[in-house]
Amino acid sequence: xxxxxxxxxxxxxxxxxxxxxxxxxxxxxxxxxxxxxxxxxxxxxxxxxxxxxxxxxxxxxxxxxxxxxxxxxxxxxxxxxxxxxxxxxxxxxxxxxxxxxxxxxxxxxxxxxxxxxxxxxxxxxxxxxx
Amino acid sequence: xxxxxxxxxxxxxxxxxxxxxxxxxxxxxxxxxxxxxxxxxxxxxxxxxxxxxxxxxxxxxxxxxxxxxxxxxxxxxxxxxxxxxxxxxxxxxxxxxxxxxxxxxxxxxxxxxxx
Numbered sequence: 001x002x003x004x005x006x007x008x009x010x011x012x013x014x015x016x017x018x019x020x021x022x023x024x025x026x027x028x029x030x031x032x033x034x035x036x037x038x039x040x041x042x043x044x045x046x047x048x049x050x051x052x053x054x055x056x057x058x059x060x061x062x063x064x065x066x067x068x069x070x071x072x073x074x075x076x077x078x079x080x081x082x083x084x085x086x087x088x089x090x091x092x093x094x095x096x097x098x099x100x101x102x103x104x105x106x107x108x109x110x111x112x113x114x115x116x117x118x119x120x121x122x123x124x125x126x127x128x129x130x
Numbered sequence: 131x132x133x134x135x136x137x138x139x140x141x142x143x144x145x146x147x148x149x150x151x152x153x154x155x156x157x158x159x160x161x162x163x164x165x166x167x168x169x170x171x172x173x174x175x176x177x178x179x180x181x182x183x184x185x186x187x188x189x190x191x192x193x194x195x196x197x198x199x200x201x202x203x204x205x206x207x208x209x210x211x212x213x214x215x216x217x218x219x220x221x222x223x224x225x226x227x228x229x230x231x232x233x234x235x236x237x238x239x240x241x242x243x244x245x
Contacts, residue, residue: 017177019174019175019177020175021175023171025164027170027186046218058218059193061191063190065190089171093171116161120235
């Protein structure tokens with residue numbers, strides 16, 4: 001069971017509380033066994049969909065069947081370490097602006113579970129420490 | 131163990147069968163954590179009562195049906211709102227609203243996606 005979490009801020013929504021990404025143990029196992037396609041497969045799908053959203057045609061949008069099938073048919077990239085799997089997950093599930101663009105402070109951090117508060121009384125006031 | 135790979139499932143009468151394409155059961159309060167899942171790479175705790183489910187392999191479009199069941203340890207279920215803001219072919223936003231429309235954490239969040 002992974003003991004890591006990824007805390008991050010969305011650069012487009014800095015007024016929102018810091019978010020916490022919780023990896024799936026099942027997915028981490030798949031990643032560490034080498035069952036993932038190249039990350040570019042997901043990026044292509046995300047790019048196409050974001051373009052459809054920007055152009056206001058998301059409700060009728062369908063992925064290109066060939067690109068969609070690559071999720072299952074593309075050659076697997078081989079086993080990853082736990083850290084590599086987390087990095088892959090960050091590039092897959094975090095907003096791309098978090099990690100692909102430079103900011104005046106880090107937009108995400110990999111932390112251990114015990115570094116994330118379990119008291120959620122003021123959850124909407126959480127901010128990433130410098 | 132053997133794997134069955136098919137494009138369509140039908141019963142003996144020729145009617146389509148539609149298994150879940152993704153599901154997850156997670157704790158949405160305290161230390162947010164996934165209890166069990168299939169085809170889910172991660173969940174995101176966006177803030178109080180606001181979560182996102184990220185699928186391992188996304189769907190061909192965003193016009194799927196997602197069902198969400200929310201509860202506390204007592205088994206009490208509450209209304210749910212699903213925001214359209216970040217609803218894509220591979221991510222679904224879940225907002226756990228109370229009767230007052232404020233968002234609240236829930237001990238039990240169950241999500242199922244069918245397409």
